[in-house]
Amino acid sequence: MLRNSVRLNFGSIFKRNLSIHEYRSTQLLNNYQIPHPRGSIAFTPTEAKKIAHDLNVGTVVLKAQALTGGRGKGHFLESGLQGGVKMVTSTDTTEIESLTSKMLGNHLVTKQSGPKGKFVSGVFVVEKIDSIKESYLSIILDRSTRTPVIVCSSEGGVNIEETAAKNPKAIKKFHVDPTKGLTDAQAQKIAKALGFSEGTTEETAYTVKQLYKIFMERDATQIEINPLSEIPNNHIMCMDAKFGFDDNASFRQEEIFSWRDLTQEDPDEVKAKKYDLNFVKLQGNIGCLVNGAGLAMATMDVIKLNGGDPANFLDCGGGATPETIKKAFELILSNEKVDAIFVNIFGGIVRCDHVAMGLVNAAKELGVKVPIVARLQGTKLAEGKEIIAKSGIHIHSFAELDPAAKKVVELAHA
Numbered sequence: 001m002l003r004n005s006v007r008l009n010f011g012s013i014f015k016r017n018l019s020i021h022e023y024r025s026t027q028l029l030n031n032y033q034i035p036h037p038r039g040s041i042a043f044t045p046t047e048a049k050k051i052a053h054d055l056n057v058g059t060v061v062l063k064a065q066a067l068t069g070g071r072g073k074g075h076f077l078e079s080g081l082q083g084g085v086k087m088v089t090s091t092d093t094t095e096i097e098s099l100t101s102k103m104l105g106n107h108l109v110t111k112q113s114g115p116k117g118k119f120v121s122g123v124f125v126v127e128k129i130d131s132i133k134e135s136y137l138s139i140i141l142d143r144s145t146r147t148p149v150i151v152c153s154s155e156g157g158v159n160i161e162e163t164a165a166k167n168p169k170a171i172k173k174f175h176v177d178p179t180k181g182l183t184d185a186q187a188q189k190i191a192k193a194l195g196f197s198e199g200t201t202e203e204t205a206y207t208v209k210q211l212y213k214i215f216m217e218r219d220a221t222q223i224e225i226n227p228l229s230e231i232p233n234n235h236i237m238c239m240d241a242k243f244g245f246d247d248n249a250s251f252r253q254e255e256i257f258s259w260r261d262l263t264q265e266d267p268d269e270v271k272a273k274k275y276d277l278n279f280v281k282l283q284g285n286i287g288c289l290v291n292g293a294g295l296a297m298a299t300m301d302v303i304k305l306n307g308g309d310p311a312n313f314l315d316c317g318g319g320a321t322p323e324t325i326k327k328a329f330e331l332i333l334s335n336e337k338v339d340a341i342f343v344n345i346f347g348g349i350v351r352c353d354h355v356a357m358g359l360v361n362a363a364k365e366l367g368v369k370v371p372i373v374a375r376l377q378g379t380k381l382a383e384g385k386e387i388i389a390k391s392g393i394h395i396h397s398f399a400e401l402d403p404a405a406k407k408v409v410e411l412a413h414a
Contacts, residue, residue: 017221017244021065023124024259025241028218032210036238039126041065043104045097051125052090059128062086062096064103066118067264069242074110076102077117084108084120087128096125119263129237134227135194136160137208139215142175148215150174150182150208154195156227182212199234207236218256219249268331275327277316284309286412287332287341287370289325291316291350299344302401308409311338316350325358329366340371340412344401347378356384360391371396371411375404 023041030036038055042048052060064071064084071084079102086099100123107117136156142149155163155170163170172193176182184205191204207228215223222244229239250257262270272279278293286308290296293315300310312335316328332338345355359374373396376384388395396411398404 018247018250018257018260019067019242019244019264020256020259021067021122021124021261022063022241023065023122025243028214028243028256029238029241032214034207034210034238035236036241037061037126037129039124041122042100042125043122045100045104048100048123048125049093049096052088052093052096055090055125055127057090057127059087060090060096061126061128062088062099062103063124063126064108064120065122065124066108066113066120067261068108068110068113068118070110070112071108074108074113074117076106076108076120078106079103081106084110121261121263129229129231129239131227131229131231131239133196133230134239135196135229136163136226137190137194137211137228138222138224138226139212139220140222145175147178148176148212150176150190150212152190152193154193156229160226176212178216181216182209184209187212194228196230196236197234200230200236203234203236207238214243219246219253220244221246268334272314272327272331275324277314277324277328277331279315279328279331280313281335282310282312284311285337285339286408287311287314287335287338288344289314289316289328289332289341290344291346291355295344295346299342299401299405302405303342303409306402306405306409308405308412311335316355321354322358322361325355326362326365329359329362329368333366333368333370338370340373340408341368342404342408343372343374343376344404345374345376345378347376347380347384349379351380352376352378352384353380353387356387359395360387360393363391363393363395371408373398373404373408373411375399375401 026036040051042051074084075082081102088095103120103123106120108120109117134156136153138151139148152172153163153170174186174190187205187208190208191201194204196204211223214220220243224242225238227239229237231237245256269279286303288299288310290299296313296315303310312332314328316324332341343359345352375398388397396407
């Protein structure tokens with residue numbers, strides 16, 4: 001039986017999702033004629049001051065640009081500033097520069113970021129718009145029905161998670177038939193469920209349809225508008241936007257993927273992508289190198305079932321070469337917590353002899369001091385075993401998964 005607690009650790013691996021900053025999201029909103037507050041991105045305190053001046057409004061909002069939710073209730077590790085969203089009088093240049101300097105280059109810690117926080121690469125300076133009512137709207141994929149689902153609530157704002165927990169009936173779901181698209185009638189129902197004034201229904205329905213259009217045309221995995229607000233004179237405005245996109249669609253969404261901010265990603269995971277390695281850091285002390293996501297998941301489970309703890313997920317895929325195997329070892333060994341390495345390869349497309357050659361070369365060139373357990377099966381197995389046997393490197397070799405996992409856990413605990 002597989003442990004749910006293990007599987008939950010790897011949920012993010014299969015999301016394959018690119019998130020973009022809020023100020024980038026507004027570029028898409030512009031392209032689809034969806035209203036949002038005016039503003040621009042600042043990379044220095046001086047730029048923030050100038051943007052606030054040029055907006056020519058009474059109050060501006062300074063929003064730390066970090067790929068995490070709950071920014072308003074977060075705090076900055078280095079500066080100690082509380083809150084990543086601040087309202088300031090546009091003429092108070094001293095305060096604007098001070099707040100911006102305490103955000104830029106700092107790490108913002110939120111409920112979603114983890115204790116290390118997320119690096120703030122810019123500050124989005126926007127006009128403050130008065131809201132009459134705030135609601136919530138998102139579009140995601142319902143994997144159980146294999147259809148897009150629009151989730152909305154008339155109780156939006158920063159406390160939407162609490163609303164979902166305390167009053168689940170306030171959350172409405174509308175599944176969309178992808179063969180028909182979002183119909184006018186369905187858009188009208190969603191507009192009414194958002195709870196705005198009757199005079200806003202047509203504009204709200206139009207906004208929902210345009211957001212759905214972004215979701216479908218841009219290969220989005222998530223569109224979240226919180227809040228979607230009613231403002232004076234029966235108008236609707238997207239006050240905050242959070243967008244995510246499918247990595248597999250990068251070849252046809254070049255503009256969006258050019259907006260990727262690598263400062264928001266783990267440097268080792270960025271490096272891994274350059275070599276077509278799927279690498280995710282975890283908390284354990286057993287480094288793992290596996291080919292195929294399914295086998296990698298099974299490997300993690302077996303390690304846990306034997307009392308061990310994986311240090312990473314690393315899928316070298318079907319195109320592994322001696323060079324990529326060496327890079328994989330470099331990534332694994334970049335973690336000082338690693339006490340043993342488990343190589344689990346089932347040779348189908350990838351060849352066991354290539355893996356063995358890369359394994360031996362990496363062990364020699366990198367001066368690997370931690371024990372290595374290798375379980376190889378499949379294409380060119382005999383050749384792979386011979387390479388390991390003649391290498392002079394002490395590698396614990398196994399033909400079956402369970403005894404191999406048991407051995408690597410034993411060595412990691414030694």
